[in-house]
Amino acid sequence: MKTVTAFRTQEGKNEIFKAYDEFLQGWDFPYEEISIDTRYGKTYILAGGDKNNPPLLLLHGTGMNSIMWLKDIKTYAHKYRVYAVDIVGEPGKSDARQLPLKGNFYADWLYEVFNKLSIGKAIIIGISLGAWLGVKFAINYPDKTDKLVLLSPSGIGPQRKAFIFTALYYGIFGEKGTERLYAKINGNKPLPASILQYQKLIRNNFHYRHEAIPLFSNKELAKLSMPTVLLAGSKDIMLHSEKTAARLKTLLPQATICLLPEEGHSIVNPAEKIKEFL
Numbered sequence: 001m002k003t004v005t006a007f008r009t010q011e012g013k014n015e016i017f018k019a020y021d022e023f024l025q026g027w028d029f030p031y032e033e034i035s036i037d038t039r040y041g042k043t044y045i046l047a048g049g050d051k052n053n054p055p056l057l058l059l060h061g062t063g064m065n066s067i068m069w070l071k072d073i074k075t076y077a078h079k080y081r082v083y084a085v086d087i088v089g090e091p092g093k094s095d096a097r098q099l100p101l102k103g104n105f106y107a108d109w110l111y112e113v114f115n116k117l118s119i120g121k122a123i124i125i126g127i128s129l130g131a132w133l134g135v136k137f138a139i140n141y142p143d144k145t146d147k148l149v150l151l152s153p154s155g156i157g158p159q160r161k162a163f164i165f166t167a168l169y170y171g172i173f174g175e176k177g178t179e180r181l182y183a184k185i186n187g188n189k190p191l192p193a194s195i196l197q198y199q200k201l202i203r204n205n206f207h208y209r210h211e212a213i214p215l216f217s218n219k220e221l222a223k224l225s226m227p228t229v230l231l232a233g234s235k236d237i238m239l240h241s242e243k244t245a246a247r248l249k250t251l252l253p254q255a256t257i258c259l260l261p262e263e264g265h266s267i268v269n270p271a272e273k274i275k276e277f278l
Helices: 010-025 066-076 105-116 129-140 163-171 174-185 193-205 241-251 270-277
Strands: 032-038 041-048 055-059 081-085 122-127 145-151 228-233 256-260
Touching: 010 066, 010 193, 032 105, 041 066, 041 105, 055 066, 055 129, 066 081, 066 270, 105 129, 122 129, 122 270, 129 145, 145 270, 163 174, 174 193, 228 241, 228 270, 241 256, 256 270
Parallel strands: 055 081, 055 122, 122 145, 145 228, 228 256
Antiparallel strands: 032 041, 041 081
């Protein structure tokens, strides 16, 4: 199998890391940077909060890294020991090699992360691909998953086939088109300028996956015995939120389902919406 790495060039990787560090330098919060070795490569983690508090893991979406969680970490850290994990194969500071989505590679990688951090059980909050990973992990390691919070999760409902055509259309209009596309992904709300520029930098230097994100079977999803919360935006142009919600409610009637009418795929400030469920 051909090895695919996250970054197109070393120069692009350096630029993404430089911007990453600039975000951290401007972050008014006491944090730790943790680096651990796994059989799938180095894993980088931003950690904050009292070490004696219950653990909470944050898993970002594809084409991003743990920088997306900086505001949320501050909110969760009042009650939890928070670990924002850069997923391997994504444009963060973990190993750049992309693992296959088929099979249990990513679940097994996260299991090693749990063990290296001496975490017995944790709340897992993930968005998009990170939510898919949270589900995959919880199916394989339910005893490690205290609660599962899924934001715009992949792998439960179908993707919107029209999204690729929408992206191509806005691509015709150059940088302005890209900004409009990101706003639509964000529920028709413009991104903060610093995040928009970072997203553009990643877009120009990241190897986006061509592999389809696998859908979970009914049998797999029915294994989610832990408390599960779904938050999905009605304005999501990438995934069918209503179908995602309906399928999860059918298979997990005990799950908490929240459709957010004004949100898109990138749910804004999710910690404020989630903390009432924790």
